[in-house]
Amino acid sequence: MPPLPRPIPSSPRWLPNRAVARSAQDKLGMPAHVRALPVPLDTRHVAGGPAVTTQLVPSILYTPSMSTLVCVPILVHDEQQARADAMAARNLGADLVEFRVDTFYERLVDESEEPWKPVLRVVRESELPCIVTCRPEWEGGSYIGPEEPRADLFERLLVEPERPRYIDVELDAFRRSPGLLGRLRAAKAGSSTGIMVSIHDFDGRPHNLSRLLLELRDLEIADVTKIAIRARSLRDNLELFEILRQADTPTIALGMGVFGTPSRVLAPRYNALLTFASLRDESATAPGQLTISELLTRHRFRSISRTTGLYGVIGWPVAHSMSPAVHSAGFEAVEHDAVYLPLPVAGDEDPESSYASFKASLTALIDDDHLDFRGASVTLPHKSNLVRLGIEMGWDVEPFARACNAANTLTRLEEQWHVTNTDAPAAVDLLEREIGPVRDKRVLVLGAGGVARAIVLELLRRGACIGLCNRSQDRANKLIEGASVGVRALQTQVPGSIERTTPTRFARAHALINCTPVGMVGGPDETGLPIPLEQLQRIEGLSLVQDTVYNPPETSLLKAAASLGLATLDGVEMFVAQACEQFRIWTGHKAPASLYETIVRESLASKD
Template structure:
């Protein structure tokens, strides 16, 4: 007999998982989930089921399931599968039998592969629940079996053997597999499993690196994806909220054809880039207001520090045959790695923009219509836009102090010199400032100056390119310019801080207290993101929308 063909779902369902500590509270949360747009509920009964329940306690759970306003999954997860239930399997068997034979049973009951394999007699009794004969009344109201397996450490070494064993349990209508993602590449293995499914399949990666599997479930045909109602109510590591799935990632619009983008860095959990780029994608199409401006979704892609992890991960994303990966923002610590990867893959159609090559770092990857990949740096143009908006278009011959000698300072020096201004680099380590000035050449002049001369620079603008003043940074309460230097500044001297969190850094607070014109890091962030958006969508970026969004959240 030939193997069954692949199962194709009509739609991926959004399932809100609720850890039920109290039946009435759980029902209220289920109603709230329905009102917010969920398709189904998973009741985690680990806490609601005691080790030795009474008939009344069993009845409370049965009534909860019966009153649920959406189709639901009943799950009572034992400790050995990452749950909290510590009682005997016989109690769970009793619960599931009562639920399955109730007048209004749950649509699905989740049982672990390990439970079914541990005791043959127990398995026989559990599986016997899932037959039309076992149901009360209408056989259409029988519960369906979900067979699940979990690994909270990493991808199971016996992954394909587990799947084969799961398929042997005849009553199982749905399979679920979940493991802790150790890298973004784990998601690609799950997409492969979905492509080979023979029945409804839930395939999800846990942890921060597993977000692709959760958001892209509709693209690859996953039966459902789980969400929490609130960030504090997750039932598995890395679980997004329902609001994030619906409103940040616009999961209802994701199809097989949706293009994938992301921010690559470490860490990226707090990045605001997904907010901006997904909003840009979801604007109305200029010629068809029933369609989106761009069929894409933008996700955080945490990639651990180091060249090898970056090369392996980005290479896997770019080369995946059905992911439709089309671009990325690349941030700390991988901007230099992106340039190196482009050089390695030059023969495969990777093109490095001359500006990025001169800066020595890139922050943007974009696939072009001809299949080639463009690597560029949008930090430098963003700095130029910010300066011209505040100082006017005529930057030629002006003197601008750059504080720091890292990646942002390299972009700032190139931006300033290309605009015809003189870039004066100040760094606490004089040698680094001199090396940077020697490496970079532009239409203007780039020089290094001693750190102790910063207060005598007579600059018309100061650009902070260090993390001083950054929330969570090494010196969040300090400023790179001392107050005496600010006091001596001319009234039109511009103070530009590339730090955007917080928006009002100690440096900008001090400058504004002295009525000096300022540029904050949010401005730069918005304009570099706008340049990326235009590369990917081939449409003008909604800069005013970006501005409103960032000012609201930062």
């Protein structure tokens, strides 16, 4: 893609009106990246405008070192609600707001001969600098009225004394209304309001994106370029980052949908003008938009710079993973300059298709010279894909991960990539904490998936006597065969033993470990038991029941075990233990385990 050409004007990043300036100075103090200076608003600062008298206003000129701003979009229903939401956005830390007046203005057009006046009042009374957008239905908005009143609104917003910092006009609007460009040029001649020209595609990346950007440049009216496309994979973020990297004027480039989160959070790394964050979950104006609390608190947006590294959790789905919350808090606790994000990579029932998707996405992240991707947690369905890719790429794949064909941790250390498994050691360490060394102890394992495979191998390596119980005999036999091969590959001197069994046949056991998704929120049987209660009661010598499911922390199985007077270990402890080991590998620091556990338990409790 060719670099974005420089526009003719040099424009300020944002310059609020006097009422907003007073509000910001009197009520808030200026944000850290805004300075109140006596600056003449002459042609050096206002594109195309004449020299005017000096005013004491906050002024920011666009430079490559500017902090990326946080803008909260507000769907305007009425003036009072707009004012209240702008104040709420200010209180939560927003730098500016976008008033989306789509349906509000459409209603005013039907009811008033001067429909722009209420919009101007909203602008005048805003607690923050603002963008005004009236998005038509044909560009993903809700305005379905004629174009002429919309053009009237743009003109008024450019020439009235109390103006927004920007108006957002779609590139396609200039095609649909040939006279619009001339009208806005004339209105803009003496205005301090900038024009943001935007490109949206809610289906995917436009095949002609480069041509659209050149067309936008050729208008010679855009003070800000905005691109918002639906990201179809993580790789789409990399192209958006490249657009930002090459831009020499204020630019916004965002990916919508679950795959677009990196573009929203990493905007400061690439000097984007701003990123959008919703006031509330239900008030998002685009798919995948984070709330301002998520952006500023969980993802520590204000701390992100050009040196910030990237970690994440790779899987499908990953939207509800606890990993971003705990690792972000851990990075903050030790002042590790990195961000940790959900990195969804679609899985597929076809293993080869799933592997191809995983390989394409992960290698793209690794190969991007400007991203500083440092590592990842890898979860279902890609744990075996990570081992396969690591072997194929010649990375350092630890023997245990090779043996169980499952890994959950990827790390870059000294320009070499390392693949490890922290799941199984964490689970068995916890078990031994409660019942002592597992050598020669009998452990009943329920399930034959990836989690069971890794835990079984770790138990065998430590000398346990394992009974494997699974509904599918074929899957159980394959696991046993693979575990036997794996333990030989690890050259364990005195390995344990394993047999396929049933709870009734495996009459004695010291511990039981559930490795099935039964009891998990969103799983196949949220309230079910992986083993009938009467069979659980009949197991002689049973002292502990461990569940790998962490949501909910107290599964139906653990409730049943507690009712029988048995000790229990929930999945939260295992999750925290494996996450702590990942943190140590990545940062060289001991993880704040108690903080991790508090975050997970409080988060899960809040969802009850």
